[in-house]
Amino acid sequence: MKRFAPLSLGVALAALTALPASAQDRVQIEWWYAVNGRLGDLAQEIITRFNASQDQYEVVGTYKGNYEESMAAMVAAYRVGQQPTILMAAERGFMTMLNSGAVVPVNQLMAAQGYDVDWDDFIAPVAGFYVVDGEPAALPFNSSTPILWYNADQFRAAGFDGPADTWQELEQQLYTLKAQGISECPMVLNGDFQWGMLENYSAINDMPWGTKANGFDGLDTEFVYNTTGVVDQATRMGKWMEDGVLHLAGEGMNPQQMYIAETCATLIASTAGHAGVEQGAQFDWSATYLPHEAGITPKNSTIGGGALWVVNGKSDAEYAGAAAFLNFVSSPELQSWWSGETGYVPVTNTAYETMRDAGYFEAHPTREIAILQLSRGTPSDNSRGFRFGNHNQATAILVEEMQAIWTGQKTAQQALDSAVARGNDILRQYERIHAGR
Amino acid sequence: MVERNPWLTFVCYLILAVGAAIVCVPLYLSFVAGSLDYVRLQQAPFPLLPGDNFWANITEAWQKADFSRLYLNSLIVTLGIVAGKILISLMAAFAITYFRFPFRMTMFWLIFISMMLPIEARIIPTYEAIADVGGPLRDLFAATGLTGLIHTVTGYRLEMAMNWNLINSYPGLILPLIASASATFLFRQFFMTVPDELLEAAKLDNAGPVRFFFDILLPLSRSNVAALAVILFIGNWNQYLWPMLFTTTPDMRTVILGLRSLVPGPDQPPAWNLSMAAAFFVMLPPALVVIFLQRAMTRGVVDGDK
């Protein structure tokens, strides 16, 4: 028996000492981001540039899946003290991050590290969302908004100059594209369709998604989108789906690629799609504002995409590096380069003006749609954005219920009623846990 | 067989042929898909014969997900689990069947209750257990006041010494998967069938437990150990959920995670040719084991119940 104990102990020790160790001279800053493909390559290029620009810090960037997946990875890591220093999180995760007690507000970080950031320079729709009580909670970085992408060749072939302004007219156009055999797939549904076709629909048409100014005025907010025109929009989507006007890309098919490959005539998706479309489209592609209901004055669309959050529990050296990196990415030069390459909105006025003065938007008119759409009109309580706790959860439920419409299990009203009821449970739970914050 | 019945024999071959086809057609189709280039894959009709891009796809998939590293990880983790599990199971089963000691039945049940409780049912707590193995000990010492005592007496901060994080480490991937008693159960079942006369004889020779174990029990168990090794190898090579949760850095992933990262999801280009090519080299080691060690495996599956 004596032979056994030392043996198993030896195995355990050998295994324990095999822990990966990293010895680097530079301070390593971990950044988890949620963009891949062409956008991921560009994020890596920023890192390369930053690392080359100085010799104290080394940013290590990791793609952690989409926004939901990277948020989940971050939470799991935080619970066990393995969190990254910087996390890219979507607007959907805003409240979760803000009230988490796990973040260092960026303005505090920047001030503590001796950087002077002109927070007033951030463009209004971006600042309006990310500033809470006068303090920006995260650094807006890859901000975007959905726009309507279309195939100009196909629209011309059907006798249209371009997509109509209203959903009613657009519907006719899409049915015409199908009927004339110009496109088998007049519109393809994007992966985050709830953002472009439901939430922003609600904002642009000035309908409340929830009470308390969509959550801006308190945690005791409730979803109400099952009582507004969103129901008609969901019904419309179900009908389009049934008539083969709206298509689902499905697993292993990329909606943007179906647009680029001229399989599908239109697509409602983020302005950040420019990176991929410009690279791949071999036809007369274009983009325009999202449609609105007939007979109304459309409001602004809402800000989406990612912001950079600084996570607490890190060393001073890491925070110094994080601040240096945030300072680097918010510089006008980098911002206009990033915006130009990706299609994301330039987040500061300086960057926007730099691009405008250089004539960039005359040469690339579709690049300006997002920023113009974001700043259209005076924002109302319904169009400032969405601040709901655990919004990822409520969104997953909404998507699941929307699927029940086109799988024929529920009517739009039933599906949205159910989504609202389930979503409100989540809001109440969030309110209970975060009472007093 | 007992009598000749050509018609029945024909039906049997037919059934077997259908069965073989059910198994082989998916494998063949995935091989063909893995041999096509990205553009051809998306065109209908799907070709019946393979294209000539197989090696190109293999190479691309291999590099894309850094399979050199992942293969090493998978080998270390799988072999670690196989060796660890067999070792501790043999020891525990030996103790349970051949020793009389206080609380023997309590230990027996404590081990066997854990037998089939699937790890999927306790995902998050286990994740935290891996990330902070010392946590329960710290709590215990803190609760008993030992931490403070040691700190005041020696100045040594006990709780600092108990920060063992096993996320992204080989032990973190290995230890929790050893924590199931199925192998112990197998050995216990086997030891039960070993004739008592052997131990009686050994005792007459004045052999102690160690000598009895190594000279008699272990040689008798050899084929069971081999069979179990084969089965554990296949099962653990193919683990997915666990390594997915316990790794956060790309270079600690296993081959199955690498394969998963190549499966096109929504919003991703349909590069099925790469994932199908990757499926081949991911499946290769266990497939070779099944083909070459079939006898041992069959024996192990049937006798081992796991």
Place this chain on the structure above:
Amino acid sequence: MLAAKSGSTITGGAPSRPFSALWARIMRAQQNAAVNGLKTTHFRKPGVAFWLLAPQALILLFFFYIPAYKALSLAFVETDPFGLSVIFVGFDNFTRLFASPAYRASAVLSLVFTLVQSVLTLGLATALAFATDRVVRGQAFFKGVILLPYAIAPVASGTIFAFMFNPNVGPMAHMLHAMGLPWNPAMRPLDAQVLVVMAAVWNHLCYDYIFLVAALLSVPRSLMEAAALDGAGAVKRFFTVSLPIIMPTFFFLMIMNLIYGLFDTFGLIETMTRGGPAAATNTLVYKVYQDGFVQLDLGSSAAQSVVLMGIAMAFTILQFRAVERRVNYTG
């Protein structure tokens, strides 16, 4: 008791000598097991036993019992994802869970899926095992081929099936479309469910098959010959002689299939449908993962874990009995 009954059938009350010796040995081992699982001849060295058991006990403590205890305690609280505020809520998570139509739908789905998958797998495996038992030429070849999926990870099987039945590029989907079927697992819940069942059967068939082939081999030839002399055909012999004898194996496999269907299909679902569309393939285990690890609803997920643990416990006991019974018989 089943063993004793079939034992007397087999031997017709006049066992041959080697067989009865084996039988006596098994019975003695069984009696010991029934009493306390301890050898009649054994060591009395608690110290040695302690060291032998220590590694297993420690690993179980840290990676099984403590996590299981934590899962249990998490089920009674509400907490934010970061674990910074925790509220004790008693059985709220459970009442919420059982009141949730989504959870009940998931439970029903898991049950139906598991049953359908088990019956199909077992039926197909029985036919194949029967045929394998009958043929002489090519037996090894067919065995080898049919066993092959045993090597294949659920993730790999899922990937292969997801590809074959992908409505855009999959060859099998093309075939179904050509037959005029509107196959699309991303849009049609039933298609997604069928897809998962197919992949699960394909992946698990070999397991049942190995057991059944082995069990059929253990049916005594003498008995088959006696039945043949009585004029029973091969199929009739299978049902009257073989089937009763392999019944314990059947029972055991049924339980193993249920366990597989309930717990081991995570990789298949994750690669093929991700629980969709409209939660059509969101089984209990997939839901625990989604709600807990992806959606970060820790309280509910922990309550679901506890329910799953209960189910697993029940199966453990069943399986334990099935194994004892089977071992009882085959020795």
